[in-house]
Amino acid sequence: MEQCDLIISNALIIDGSGAEGEAGSVAIKGGKIAAVGDVEGWVGDQTIDAAGLVLAPGFIDVHTHDDMAALKTPDMTFKVSQGVTTVVAGNCGISVAPFTTEGNFPPPFPLLGSESEFRFPTVDAYRKALQKSQPAVNLALLAGHSSLRVIAMKDGLDRGANEAEIAHMRELLGAALKDGCVGFSTGLGYPPAMEAPEAEITALASVLREHPSAVYATHMRDEGDHVIEAVEETLRTGRDAGVPVVISHHKCAGRSNYGRSGETLKLIDEARTGQAAGLDVYPYTASSTVLLPEFVRESDDVLITFSEPHPEHNGRRLEEVMAEWDCDLEEVAERLYPAGAIYFQMDEEDLKRILAYPPSMVGSDGLPGQARPHPRLWGTFPRVLGRYVRQMKLLSLAKAIHKMTGLSAKTFGLKDRGLVREGYVADLVLFDPETIEDAATFEDSEQPAHGISRVLVGGAVAWQNGAATGARNGSFVTH
Numbered sequence: 001m002e003q004c005d006l007i008i009s010n011a012l013i014i015d016g017s018g019a020e021g022e023a024g025s026v027a028i029k030g031g032k033i034a035a036v037g038d039v040e041g042w043v044g045d046q047t048i049d050a051a052g053l054v055l056a057p058g059f060i061d062v063h064t065h066d067d068m069a070a071l072k073t074p075d076m077t078f079k080v081s082q083g084v085t086t087v088v089a090g091n092c093g094i095s096v097a098p099f100t101t102e103g104n105f106p107p108p109f110p111l112l113g114s115e116s117e118f119r120f121p122t123v124d125a126y127r128k129a130l131q132k133s134q135p136a137v138n139l140a141l142l143a144g145h146s147s148l149r150v151i152a153m154k155d156g157l158d159r160g161a162n163e164a165e166i167a168h169m170r171e172l173l174g175a176a177l178k179d180g181c182v183g184f185s186t187g188l189g190y191p192p193a194m195e196a197p198e199a200e201i202t203a204l205a206s207v208l209r210e211h212p213s214a215v216y217a218t219h220m221r222d223e224g225d226h227v228i229e230a231v232e233e234t235l236r237t238g239r240d241a242g243v244p245v246v247i248s249h250h251k252c253a254g255r256s257n258y259g260r261s262g263e264t265l266k267l268i269d270e271a272r273t274g275q276a277a278g279l280d281v282y283p284y285t286a287s288s289t290v291l292l293p294e295f296v297r298e299s300d301d302v303l304i305t306f307s308e309p310h311p312e313h314n315g316r317r318l319e320e321v322m323a324e325w326d327c328d329l330e331e332v333a334e335r336l337y338p339a340g341a342i343y344f345q346m347d348e349e350d351l352k353r354i355l356a357y358p359p360s361m362v363g364s365d366g367l368p369g370q371a372r373p374h375p376r377l378w379g380t381f382p383r384v385l386g387r388y389v390r391q392m393k394l395l396s397l398a399k400a401i402h403k404m405t406g407l408s409a410k411t412f413g414l415k416d417r418g419l420v421r422e423g424y425v426a427d428l429v430l431f432d433p434e435t436i437e438d439a440a441t442f443e444d445s446e447q448p449a450h451g452i453s454r455v456l457v458g459g460a461v462a463w464q465n466g467a468a469t470g471a472r473n474g475s476f477v478t479h
């Protein structure tokens with residue numbers, strides 16, 4: 001008999017590959033999965049009887065803005081409580097590293113934290129800070145294009161970068177990848193990057209070619225009226241640069257664009273015959289980001305998530321504040337800024353189509369640290385498994401889990417994660433498929449989900465019986 005730390009027995013193992021579940025047990029030793037299926041030769045220091053529960057790889061949240069939160073709130077309860085064991089941070093062009101503000105701190109950077117908190121000129125400096133803070137989840141980082149622009153373009157961002165600036169940014173990106181970043185992100189729909197032409201992005205993305213497994217993830221230039229052109233640009237950038245692309249939080253925003261996911265997914269599908277192209281999606285029809293008038297115009301309704309100068313309006317409808325102040329949209333946005341908002345601007349049918357599309361991955365786009373965050377921060381993964389799998393039967397449990405684990409690890413090059421396999425890291429989640437569901441709502445968003453029995457990060461139990469255990473076993477994940 002061989003000794004191990006923990007045996008989880010009698011589970012329905014859904015291994016993350018997309019294959020249907022099989023009854024079995026798992027032995028865990030030294031933070032790794034030592035055996036799967038039949039564990040008769042093993043004796044565990046501890047045993048968990050998982051009868052009636054599903055054992056899956058820990059969920060990988062491929063779209064997060066957790067860079068700063070992993071340092072400030074290392075318990076990461078909003079992630080661990082929903083079964084997430086690894087986050088990909090640095091999305092939408094804004095990474096905390098490499099970054100130096102020197103007084104230039106445009107939107108959407110305030111989404112991550114206040115200016116004084118940004119203090120990581122290199123990814124190596126950030127990695128050291130992360131090792132000190134010891135978060136409860138693993139973190140992989142993308143280097144943000146807007147962060148690079150702020151460093152390299154001191155005299156303003158309202159133009160394309162010149163040759164010298166592109167060379168500088170290529171150097172910074174190369175160093176970030178060497179320091180362990182898993183890819184590059186852009187936020188082309190935001191002020192710091194809006195004026196960056198496609199050629200600038202292609203020149204930067206092509207740096208990834210020297211780093212196998214590195215990906216280019218993009219919050220596209222447009223997710224509304226010009227979403228088709230934006231998808232085309234993204235795919236072309238990937239082809240021209242010769243690198244894999246991921247379309248972030250894919251949506252068709254604004255009433256006039258409802259239904260267009262049929263066209264966007266067709267474009268992605270055609271492209272996939274000749275290039276690596278993926279996408280992520282969150283299971284809500286409202287988005288959330290900084291408060292800017294152009295986003296309000298595309299929305300049916302808007303909620304304020306935070307306002308630095310006017311915290312008394314956190315959680316309120318923007319329209320009410322506008323009426324009280326008797327002012328127009330430009331003025332209310334300016335007076336509330338720095339501020340964040342939730343925008344109701346999507347169609348449930350598009351969301352279902354994108355979520356059911358086999359190549360899509362699940363990513364929360366959750367925004368920690370806000371006074372009244374969008375419920376996706378706490379509810380994304382259980383909401384997919386409860387609402388869209390169990391209730392609506394939009395897709396099978398095994399296929400949904402694949403979009404949260406195996407597919408995600410493969411896309412972002414996270415080796416030894418995302419599958420229940422011998423030798424893989426013991427990042428695991430144990431949940432009840434009959435009761436799993438999100439509890440966070442737009443009115444009350446900081447609520448842990450139901451149905452998550454246990455969450456293990458690197459073999460250590462981080463969540464059990466509805467509470468964090470205090471174990472913080474996450475690490476900085478590289479290729």
Ligand SMILES: [Zn+2]
Pocket residue numbers: 091092187219248249
């Ligand atoms: Zn984004």
